[in-house]
Amino acid sequence: DAGVIQSPRHEVTEMGQEVTLRCKPISGHNSLFWYRQTMMRGLELLIYFNNNVPIDDSGMPEDRFSAKMPNASFSTLKIQPSEPRDSAVYFCASSLSGGYTFGSGTRLTVV
Amino acid sequence: GIQVEQSPPDLILQEGANSTLRCNFSDSVNNLQWFHQNPWGQLINLFYIPSGTKQNGRLSATTVATERYSLLYISSSQTTDSGVYFCAVGVWGTALIFGKGTTLSVSS
DSSP states (O other): OOOOEEEOSEEEEOTTOOEEEEEEOOTTOOEEEEEEEETTTEEEEEEEEETTEEEEOTTOOSTTEEEEEEETTEEEEEESSOOGGGOEEEEEEEESSSOOEEOOOEEEEEO | OOOEEEEOSEEEEETTOOEEEEEEESSOOSEEEEEEEOTTOOEEEEEEOSSEEEEETTEEEEEEGGGTEEEEEEOSOOGGGOEEEEEEEEOTTSOOEEOOOEEEEEEO
16 A cells, blocks of 8 residues: 555645645545644644544634545645645544554645 | 643663653543654654553553553664654544654664
8 A cells, every 4th residue: 555645745835825735545544634743732633534524623723724525535634825824744644443644744834 | 631741852862772752641541652753754653552562673662551651662772763752642533642752863
């Protein structure tokens, strides 16, 4: 298996622009997680899907953030409009009742 | 929510030394995992260990769930062991909560 695939690896965008991050989980995994990592706050959960249904979105910072999982093999995290404080590394992970496997992350820089 | 505390925050070792990293958590959990984030930022799952002891090469982990702590042992450390080690805990039906990590630097 190719593991969890995230794209893009790096994204630089201007404040106010829309940003879409993409994730392909491991085939057969039924849980998908989006985490954000910053120096100040560490690794924090944004949203968690189980069987394509959002279970916990309490970590989504505000209405500017939205996440979807239209099918078992694809998820997106969208930020609109983006702000400099959104700069971080965004990780996607998937799981099947056990250990998490993380993607390589997307490093987002909002200038 | 569950609090996760890792110690020490930083650790500097000479190659070949052994080390023990600790993770304390504030409430009962049935999911505990250890991760290594390498200098390139990649997060690697080391152990899924809600209880008991596991070993994988030079690394081993022990979780004493009743006392709410877990230990990660690294023996004969190598420079490639450098990075940040995270403990993450949770209960079924919820996502893992991560500690702040232990930053390990191994010099040759």
